Amino acid sequence: MLVGLLLFGPVQLLSAELVLDDEALYRYAMHLYRNGEYYRAVTEYKRLLHFFPESGRTDETNLQIGRSYMAGERMDEATVYWEKRLEHESLEGLQKNRLKALYGISLLDKNRLKTFSLRRRNVESGILVLNDVKSMDDEGRLIHDFTREWSTRPKPEFKSPWLAGSMSAIVPGSGSFYSGRRLEGTYAFFITTLFWLATADAMANEDDTLTGVFGLFTLAFYGGNIYTAVNSTFKYNDQLESDELHGLRKKYGIWFIPETNRRKGRF
Numbered sequence: 719m720l721v722g723l724l725l726f727g728p729v730q731l732l733s734a735e736l737v738l739d740d741e742a743l744y745r746y747a748m749h750l751y752r753n754g755e756y757y758r759a760v761t762e763y764k765r766l767l768h769f770f771p772e773s774g775r776t777d778e779t780n781l782q783i784g785r786s787y788m789a790g791e792r793m794d795e796a797t798v799y800w801e802k803r804l805e806h807e808s809l810e811g812l813q814k815n816r817l818k819a820l821y822g823i824s825l826l827d828k829n830r831l832k833t834f835s836l837r838r839r840n841v842e843s844g845i846l847v848l849n850d851v852k853s854m855d856d857e858g859r860l861i862h863d864f865t866r867e868w869s870t871r872p873k874p875e876f877k878s879p880w881l882a883g884s885m886s887a888i889v890p891g892s893g894s895f896y897s898g899r900r901l902e903g904t905y906a907f908f909i910t911t912l913f914w915l916a917t918a919d920a921m922a923n924e925d926d927t928l929t930g931v932f933g934l935f936t937l938a939f940y941g942g943n944i945y946t947a948v949n950s951t952f953k954y955n956d957q958l959e960s961d962e963l964h965g966l967r968k969k970y971g972i973w974f975i976p977e978t979n980r981r982k983g984r985f
Contacts, residue, residue, distance in 0.1 A: 747763045751930075752977055760787070767780070826840070827842040834963070867969075877951045886944045887907070916932040
């Protein structure tokens with residue numbers, strides 16, 4: 719009898735069919751998502767859509783795929799995914815509202831480590847998308863208030879790069895002081911002045927070699943101080959806009975936060 723079990727038992731086990739329904743697959747994908755395994759979660763969400771196209775979980779699964787891209791910091795893929803969903807799906811009501819909110823936020827966060835001027839187009843596109851989000855729930859109302867305040871905010875008090883360059887051309891370092899970089903301006907003033915004094919001393923002593931060497935250094939630091947002042951002003955203006963956007967997003971909580979086992983997600 720023991721021999722029979724050893725011979726035929728495995729055959730019976732192999733003949734057993736593994737049945738996996740859409741609800742079980744969705745729960746497993748959510749388990750991966752909540753535990754931070756976003757790339758694996760995307761695979762399981764897509765598996766669900768492939769094997770169960772008529773599932774009652776289809777709409778939420780489609781949202782979860784995009785959320786997984788966002789949670790995994792794959793904003794390029796997230797924005798492309800949301801664009802395709804908006805173009806090819808006939809969504810309505812809260813489902814479409816959520817999709818637009820997520821799409822707009824993913825645009826705001828795209829290339830967020832770059833300077834504001836390099837991601838300005840994404841930010842402007844994100845604001846346009848968020849402008850179309852309806853106040854259908856608490857999150858929609860927050861987005862509405864955020865976009866309204868962003869569009870009606872006073873114009874930032876930018877500093878003039880032309881003025882900064884002109885100031886540094888007259889008094890080295892003063893343009894950097896104007897743009898708020900006082901240490902940078904102090905170094906520019908003293909180093910340029912020292913080389914100018916050294917050049918003047920070499921000329922007084924009729925030392926053509928030192929006059930040429932110190933003169934080149936003087937011109938280099940003088941020109942560099944003008945360039946630095948102009949560049950610093952652009953950076954100041956750029957940071958001003960970036961800080962405004964960050965502050966307003968923080969005020970209204972316009973951040974995507976993925977759901978975990980310990981906390982509820984946002985958007």
